[in-house]
Amino acid sequence: GDIHTCHFCGSASVTDKGRGFIIDAINDKAYTYIVECADGSLYTGWTYDLQKRMDSHNSGKGSKYTRSRLPVKLVYYEIMTDKIEAMKREYAIKRLTHRDKLLLINSKENQENST
Numbered sequence: 001g002d003i004h005t006c007h008f009c010g011s012a013s014v015t016d017k018g019r020g021f022i023i024d025a026i027n028d029k030a031y032t033y034i035v036e037c038a039d040g041s042l043y044t045g046w047t048y049d050l051q052k053r054m055d056s057h058n059s060g061k062g063s064k065y066t067r068s069r070l071p072v073k074l075v076y077y078e079i080m081t082d083k084i085e086a087m088k089r090e091y092a093i094k095r096l097t098h099r100d101k102l103l104l105i106n107s108k109e110n111q112e113n114s115t
């Protein structure tokens with residue numbers, strides 16, 4: 001498969017094009033993320049490779065939801081221990097109200113600005 005390096009964390013992942021899944025070549029870290037769409041709506045997902053997923057969303061090859069709301073901008077992410085934890089967190093975030101998602105995004109920005 002093809003080897004890809006995440007621009008955010010430097011981890012490498014291998015894409016198995018024959019089967020259409022991604023294997024993390026260095027560790028099992030996965031990411032739960034939120035993007036802001038061009039219409040102001042928020043989309044939550046998970047991935048092994050944030051940069052590749054953002055490229056995928058913005059080239060129209062991401063989710064059906066974001067395809068008609070381009071461009072999208074990464075506004076929040078969490079590093080999770082593995083796929084299962086990332087998927088659980090994605091589910092939890094998707095159950096939040098729009099307002100609570102904005103509070104989550106803003107709390108992360110405040111933490112980063114205070115360090």
